[in-house]
Structure formats: structure tokens, C-alpha cells
Amino acid sequence: MSVKLVVVDDQASVREALAVMLGLAEDIEVVATATNGEQAVAAVAEHGPDVVLMDLHMPVLTGVEATERIRGIAPRVQVLVLTTFEDDESILAALQAGASGYLTKEADRATILQAVRSASHGQAVLDPQVQRRLLHLATRRPAPAAGQEQQFGLTAREQEVLGLIGEGLRNPEIAARLVISEATVKTHINNLFAKGGFHSRADAVRYVLSTRR
Incomplete structure (x- = not known):
């Protein structure tokens, strides 16, 4: 059974590239794309995806706000953050909003694909750099x-x-x-x-x- 995926990013080139790249995988079906958090919430309500690949800093409704709403209306939907930001505030905000994983946009195709698959099974996925940030936060x-x-x-x-x-x-x-x-x-x-x-x-x-x- 294919993993139903919604791709969310306010940059058209990034959003379209991700949708095409991930959609080529036989076990992943990109059911919708969205340019901001508000559209992401609407896409989840309409398409009932398994995973949402979410950017953080977007207009109208941020990725963090959208993640919180999505987890509120559709708890089974997993949100996987894919962003350029790896600062403490962004990481904590996303995880506390309900994100099940956090990757930076430096991740390659294989890493993102595996992360989407893992997220669809409820498994947490953390970028190595994010893991180091969490280690720093937890130990300090x-x-x-x-x-x-x-x-x-x-x-x-x-x-x-x-x-x-x-x-x-x-x-x-x-x-x-x-x-x-x-x-x-x-x-x-x-x-x-x-x-x-x-x-x-x-x-x-x-x-x-x-x-x-």
C-alpha cells in the first residue's frame, strides 16, 4: 500500500522538485501540495494523507502552527518537518507541536524517502545535526x-x-x-x-x- 503524502513549502521550485522526486518512488503517492500552513491543513482534511512533509517558515500559517492544527484534527497523520532551520527554538517548537520527525534540507533523496516511510509507521526521524542539538539541549x-x-x-x-x-x-x-x-x-x-x-x-x-x- 502506498504512503499518501502532502508536500508543503512556500517556495514553488522546492515544492515541485520534492513532489516530483518523492512521487517517483513506487510506494509513495503525492496526493497534494500546499504553499502555506493553512493550505496544508485543508489538504489534510480533504485527502487524508499518511504523512505531511512540512516546511516551517511560511506565510499565512507557519509550519509549527499548521502541525499543531493537523495533529489536533487528524492525530494519525504524521508530520515530518523539512526545513533549513536547525536552531533550538525551531526544533523544540516543531516537536512540541507534534512533529514526528525533523530533517534539514541538506538531506539527500534517499534520506528523505526513508524518513517518509518511517514516519508513516509512526517512527521518529531526526537529522543527525538535530540529534546533536537535542543532546546539547538535554544535557545542558x-x-x-x-x-x-x-x-x-x-x-x-x-x-x-x-x-x-x-x-x-x-x-x-x-x-x-x-x-x-x-x-x-x-x-x-x-x-x-x-x-x-x-x-x-x-x-x-x-x-x-x-x-x-
């Missing part, structure tokens, strides 16, 4: 107050795994950091997701960052 902020993570009944190890997810680390990196197997990491993640009510890694990242404001 104070740890959560005692009891914040324990409210979910997390074990000490699950708390460690949650914190590392918040730093943008992937499963192999978490396994290496904690000197445990990837299978064990997956078990801890499944448990903490169930306890915390997280549906994706993006949910977990947002939670960790919100506790360290």
Missing part, C-alpha cells in the same frame, strides 16, 4: 525533579533509557551507552512507552524536554 538543562518520571512507575533503567531517547540517541547508541543488548533496549522502550502513554519516540523526546525547561 537540569534533570527532572524527583518523582517526575517515577510517576509513570518507571524502573531506574527505564528512566535511563527515556533520558537517552530525549537526547536523540537511537537504539544501537543506547545499547552501547548502557552496555546492554538492543533487544533489551527495545524491551525497556516498549515498557516505558506503555507506562507513559507514548505513541512514538517524538512523544518521549517532547516529554523529556518539557521536564527540563
Whole structure:
């Protein structure tokens, strides 16, 4: 089954190039394009896509505002940010609005294609540069107050795994950091997701960052 995609960017050349490039993939169907956030919201309501590839800085309605509205009216739709901005404010705003992934426009075709596919399965996708920014943000902020993570009944190890997810680390990196197997990491993640009510890694990242404001 094809992944239904909406491409949103206020620059016509970028928008059209992305639509053509991604539409060539056999498993991706570009069902609509939009030039601003307001059109993006309308396109989601009309076409019911699986994924929205969203720029951030646009007229009428920004990508962040559009992401929040889309997640409000269609929670199953995944929003994947593709932007030139990788500053702390943009990253946090997009993730807190409900974006499930964040790429910069330096990403190549293969990376964007894989990100769209992963997003369609509810998997968080973070550009390596964005992961580094998240690591910086998570480590420079104070740890959560005692009891914040324990409210979910997390074990000490699950708390460690949650914190590392918040730093943008992937499963192999978490396994290496904690000197445990990837299978064990997956078990801890499944448990903490169930306890915390997280549906994706993006949910977990947002939670960790919100506790360290």
C-alpha cells in the first residue's frame, strides 16, 4: 500500500522538485501540495494523507502552527518537518507541536524517502545535526525533579533509557551507552512507552524536554 503524502513549502521550485522526486518512488503517492500552513491543513482534511512533509517558515500559517492544527484534527497523520532551520527554538517548537520527525534540507533523496516511510509507521526521524542539538539541549538543562518520571512507575533503567531517547540517541547508541543488548533496549522502550502513554519516540523526546525547561 502506498504512503499518501502532502508536500508543503512556500517556495514553488522546492515544492515541485520534492513532489516530483518523492512521487517517483513506487510506494509513495503525492496526493497534494500546499504553499502555506493553512493550505496544508485543508489538504489534510480533504485527502487524508499518511504523512505531511512540512516546511516551517511560511506565510499565512507557519509550519509549527499548521502541525499543531493537523495533529489536533487528524492525530494519525504524521508530520515530518523539512526545513533549513536547525536552531533550538525551531526544533523544540516543531516537536512540541507534534512533529514526528525533523530533517534539514541538506538531506539527500534517499534520506528523505526513508524518513517518509518511517514516519508513516509512526517512527521518529531526526537529522543527525538535530540529534546533536537535542543532546546539547538535554544535557545542558537540569534533570527532572524527583518523582517526575517515577510517576509513570518507571524502573531506574527505564528512566535511563527515556533520558537517552530525549537526547536523540537511537537504539544501537543506547545499547552501547548502557552496555546492554538492543533487544533489551527495545524491551525497556516498549515498557516505558506503555507506562507513559507514548505513541512514538517524538512523544518521549517532547516529554523529556518539557521536564527540563
